[in-house]
Amino acid sequence: SLHIDPYEKNWMRLTLVLLVVFAAAVTIAGFALGFQVPSPEERVDPRTVSIGDGPFADPGLREYPDGTYDLYIVSQMFSFIPNAVTVRAGSEVTFYVTSIDVQHGFKIQDTNVNMQIVPGQVSKLTVTFDDPGTYDFICTEYCGSAHAQMYGTLTVEK
Ligand code: CUA
Numbered sequence: 001s002l003h004i005d006p007y008e009k010n011w012m013r014l015t016l017v018l019l020v021v022f023a024a025a026v027t028i029a030g031f032a033l034g035f036q037v038p039s040p041e042e043r044v045d046p047r048t049v050s051i052g053d054g055p056f057a058d059p060g061l062r063e064y065p066d067g068t069y070d071l072y073i074v075s076q077m078f079s080f081i082p083n084a085v086t087v088r089a090g091s092e093v094t095f096y097v098t099s100i101d102v103q104h105g106f107k108i109q110d111t112n113v114n115m116q117i118v119p120g121q122v123s124k125l126t127v128t129f130d131d132p133g134t135y136d137f138i139c140t141e142y143c144g145s146a147h148a149q150m151y152g153t154l155t156v157e158k
Contacts, residue, residue, distance in 0.1 A: 038115040041124035046100050050074050056098060061085055073097045075104040075117045077144050080137065083152030087129060094126040105140030108154060114140065129156045 004012075029035040049056045059072040059081050071093055074081045087093055097106050097117050104117040108127075115123040129135075139150035 035112070036125055038123050038125045040118075040121040041096065042122040043120060044098060044122055046098070046119035049098055050100050055096070061087070068092045068094070070094050070096065073106070075099040075106065075139070075150075076101050078139075078146035078150040080106075080139075080150065080152045084155075085152070086155040086157055089132045089156050089158050090128070090130055092126060092128045094124065096122050096124050098122045102143050103141050104143050104150070106137060107140045108135050108137045110135060113137075116141065129154075132156045132158045 044054075044056070050059075051057055055062075055070075055072045056074050059074045061082075062070040062072070064070075067088070069087055069091055071085060073095065075097060076099065095106070095113070095115075097115060098121065099117045099119040101119060103119065105115070106117050106123070107114040110133075111127060111129075113125055113127055115125055117123055133156055135154040135156065137152050137154060139147055141147075143150065
């Protein structure tokens with residue numbers, strides 16, 4: 001039969017244990033803790049997405065009778081449109097963010113919202129804001145000379 005050095009065997013066992021631990025961590029994060037990967041929701045044409053009659057031609061907040069929101073945000077050098085948004089505490093907000101020029105980032109401080117914004121794609125993430133306060137959102141991808149000025153504010157009211 002195959003001879004395997006005892007040390008080698010231990011490393012193989014450790015590797016298997018690590019695989020199980022990592023698989024469990026991903027499963028628990030996804031199904032028990034609600035972690036989401038911001039998946040590309042839709043492909044769009046960055047040259048025309050902000051004109052015409054699609055939702056990004058009139059970006060902003062849509063409120064629904066059940067108290068949830070959709071928030072459409074257009075990213076461009078060097079601003080988010082809109083850059084000031086107010087929602088009620090406890091409300092569920094689904095973000096749809098796209099770019100009309102280069103790659104940007106979208107991170108909301110003090111939350112786990114952190115998405116890559118790629119021209120031609122719509123990034124989507126759903127978040128519930130329980131704690132009232134002011135949350136800054138910033139561009140996290142270097143996009144040009146005024147990258148550091150690319151930010152906005154989400155206000156969560158009681
Ligand atoms: Cu947009 Cu940096």
